[in-house]
Amino acid sequence: GARPVRMTAAAHDGAVALVSHVPQLLASTLLSQAAAQDGVMDLAAGSFRDLTRVASSSPEMWTQLLLA
Numbered sequence: 001g002a003r004p005v006r007m008t009a010a011a012h013d014g015a016v017a018l019v020s021h022v023p024q025l026l027a028s029t030l031l032s033q034a035a036a037q038d039g040v041m042d043l044a045a046g047s048f049r050d051l052t053r054v055a056s057s058s059p060e061m062w063t064q065l066l067l068a
Contacts, residue, residue, distance in 0.1 A: 021066060027052045027053070028054075028062075032055075
């Protein structure tokens with residue numbers, strides 16, 4: 001369940017960027033780079049899929065979130 005955490009709006013924005021937005025950008029970049037190279041995705045296994053799973057999220061939604 002959720003639990004309230006008291007912090008300023010600026011601290012909240014920084015924390016959300018660190019635990020949500022940065023991982024999304026890293027996963028998307030990693031998947032994009034791997035997919036662009038011949039044969040790399042043939043070697044990708046479970047841990048790679050786990051790491052890049054969030055990259056399958058809507059690019060349009062993430063564009064809106066990152067530009068907000």
